[in-house]
Amino acid sequence: MHRRARAGRRHVTRWRSRSPWLGAGAVRPPTIYDVAAAAEVSPSTVSRAFSRPGRVSAETASRIHRIAAELGYRANALTGVSARERTSAVAMVVPDVTNPVYFGLIHGFEAAATKAGYTVVLADTRWSMRQERTVLDRILPAVDGLVVTGSRLSDRGMRAAAGHRALVMLNRIVPGTRTVLVDTAAGVDAALRHLVGLGHRSVTYVAGPPASWADGMRWRSLLDAAPRFGLRISRIGPYPPTMAGGTAAVDGLLRDLPSAVLVFNDLVAIGILHGAKQAGIGVPDEMSVVGFGNVVGADFCTPPLTTVGTPMRAMGTAAFEQLQRAMSGDPMDTHAVVSLTARLMVRGSTGAARRRRTRPAVDGIRPAGPPRGSRTMAAESS
Structure with missing residues (x-):
């Protein structure tokens, strides 16, 4: 013994x-x-x-x-097959299945995979690196390939996973893997062009999770573009990528209320709209707000949210097409990175820059101003 x-x-x-x-x-x-x-x-x-x-x-x-x-051995209970056999299953790994930004992505991926004869496994990492490791350990033997978005693992860790199964990354470039991403720079350019056209001369970026590749890309794109538009920029955060995170960000914005904010994603932006209303900040009278994502419900906010729209369903379809290439062994030098176009959806949360009114704060909360009706403007292409 x-x-x-x-x-x-x-x-x-x-x-x-x-x-x-x-x-x-x-x-x-x-x-x-x-x-x-x-x-x-x-x-x-x-x-x-x-x-x-x-x-x-x-x-x-x-x-x-x-x-x-x-x-670290895991029996393949889902399929009962060895690691070398085909399973006719593919996986999509997302950080939060309840986040509406992923609804279109999942739909596009599932529709394309089902049409090709695959079963889809959906996994939620809950924005946790430890949970992501557990998820990958469990599903790698059970699928022929997987698509990962919002990963918290290092490039080295993702390449290790790609060494076991065909893998496609979304909105993140990992050398040695295939990628589908949105042209962030073009989206940021469209947002800044719109704000400058409204008379804004400064923009504050409300940052998302510090480990997010997409957050880093949006901030770097803003840093690169701001000089071309003659804009002063600043940054607050990081904040959780949720509506609660946006509400919390309002406290930081109140210290020096900016003319306009560009926000990590739509959920945070919607939280800012809610927090601004509670604090008596007029949007867009005193502060314009631009989000990222064009999630379901962004046009039903009060006011409707101006946002850099990402074609999530098209991204899901493109992700499966990339995964098919990887599973069939196509060389990496062909179509290694697929870039999709972002579109600025102009709605009621942005308006002309106006001279800020000075009003006394009471216990950190600004007194409520008069209500403003929402308005929707024609969409503007990037």
Whole structure:
């Protein structure tokens, strides 16, 4: 018994050094044969311990499950096939399935995959790096390929995952993987051109999560574009990518109320609209607000939200097309990056820059001003 335990620990130590998430040299995930060797049983006994535990003694089953967990082995319960077999399943991994920005993305991907004969697995990482690792560990053996958006893992970690299955990244470039992204620079240009046309001379960027690749791209695009438009820029944040995050951002904006804000995403922008109303800040009378995403409901806000619209359904379709190329082994030098056009949707949350009225603050809250009706303007192309 002790000899078996020591053997198991030796195998565990060796496999930990090969983990695709923890170090270099990862060549493959542990297999049923590695678990069998570490537990000093046959592969068929390992298989029974997972599929028919009643046919294995409690002591043996416990030892097998413990060693399997330490090795990082996961039985492919979804398909019952080995890592090398085709599953006719593909996965989409998103950071928050309740975020409306992903509705069109999921729809486009699912429609294209289903038409091609694939089953779609949808996974939610809850904006957690640890949860994302767990999700990838579980689904990599169960699918032929996957699309990942909003990843918190390093480039090295994503390349390790791509070494096991066909992988496509969304709105993030990872060398060695395929990518579908939105032309952020063009979207930011369209937003700034619109604001300058309304007389604004300064813009504050309300930042999203610090680990977000898209947040970094939007900020860098703003830094690059601002001098061309003669704009002063500043930044507050980071804030969670939620409506609650936007409401919290209003406290930061109140310290020096900007003429206009460009916001990480529409949910944060909608939260700012709500918080501004509670604080008595007129939008767009005193502050113009521009979001990113054109999510469902952005045009039903009060006032309706001006936003850099991203073609999410088209992105989902393009993501599956990229994944098909990866699964079929097409060379990476063809169509490695697909860029989609962003469009500025001009609505009622932006207006002419006006001289700010000075009103006393009471306990950090500005007294409410007169209500303003919402208005919708014609959409403007980037």
